[in-house]
Amino acid sequence: MDVAGHSGAPAYQRIAATYRNKIISGELRPGDQLPTEHEITELFGVVRQTVRSGLSVLVTEGLIVARRPHGYFVRQREHMVYRPQQKSRPRPATPEMDRFSQQIVAEGRTPSQLIEVSLVQAGPELAERLQVNPGDTIVARRRVRFINGEPTNINDSHFPLDLVRDSEIMSPAYLSRGTDQVLAELGYRQDYAIDEIFVRMPTPDEIHRLNLGPGTPVATHYDTGYTAAGQAVQCTVNVLPGDRHKIVFERQWQDDPGN
Known part of the structure; x- marks a missing residue:
């Protein structure tokens, strides 16, 4: 037939x-x-x-x-619009809400998150970005974000241990003013960032944390922040399941006298 x-x-x-x-x-x-x-x-x-x-x-x-x-x-797909450039914008005025929560609430959905903090050994990729040696101990703030109770993405931030030792970043509690501000108060204000995006299949740990179905690819967004002197102080790894996200970049045209 x-x-x-x-x-x-x-x-x-x-x-x-x-x-x-x-x-x-x-x-x-x-x-x-x-x-x-x-x-x-x-x-x-x-x-x-x-x-x-x-x-x-x-x-x-x-x-x-x-x-x-x-x-x-x-399969029902309700994508989250993910804007990499959004991190450089001001945080919401409401202390209880970060940018993610503000966006999801505005869409009429319910955000939540799980945060855990641990000391881990830096693998080659994180070591390169954080300017430490592979195997050095770094701090990982691991976070899974949820929409309406369903895991949506991973947002794991990593810091050189010497920079954040004994600071609030070591606590798994939600930081209302954000890790960027905490770093600034510690003397490590970020002046610029480098964004890198890769598309790949998920690791077993990511499949478990995000409850991914078979054959679901992920986009991995590395967001590395630097001081004005070029010192790397933070590397956030965002893992975005392909069936749950739409990545949007916004650009503003600059006048070019040569055109």
Whole structure:
């Protein structure tokens, strides 16, 4: 049976193509339930294991989710707009809210977060950015942000231990004035930052912390802050699941007399 116009493909691929096309075209919308395994078995004239193999392809692609014993549903996506340039803007006037919370509340959703602080050994990537030696002890403020109770992204900030030892940054409590201000009060005011963004598959730890489904890529945003003298004082690693974020950069044109 050539339901999706892929008569030469294996049956499980034809099943996947059929429902992939329905989702992409909008015939099946977020939250809609797919036919049961039994119904798809009869439609394609195959055994149930073939149906499950086809649907597992769509699960891996992040298009559907399995909710046993109810069946398969088109995945609902409510993206968070992530603006890397937003960190350089003033913090909200309300002490109880950071930029993330302010944005999510404005959208009519409920933000929350879990914070933990630990001493870790700097791997090569963090060591390079923080200007320390690989294996040196650094401070990690690990944070998972939630929207409506669902994990949305990771926001882990890292600091050279000598800079923040015995400061408020060592406490897992929420800092209403932010780590940037605490660093400034310690004598390490940040003058500029370097942003780097990579796209990759998640690590096992990230899959666990964010409850990621199979096949979900992440964007990793390294935000490294420096003093005017070029001393690195903070490196924040933001891990953004691809199915939960839209990254937006805003640019302002400058007049160029040469044009």
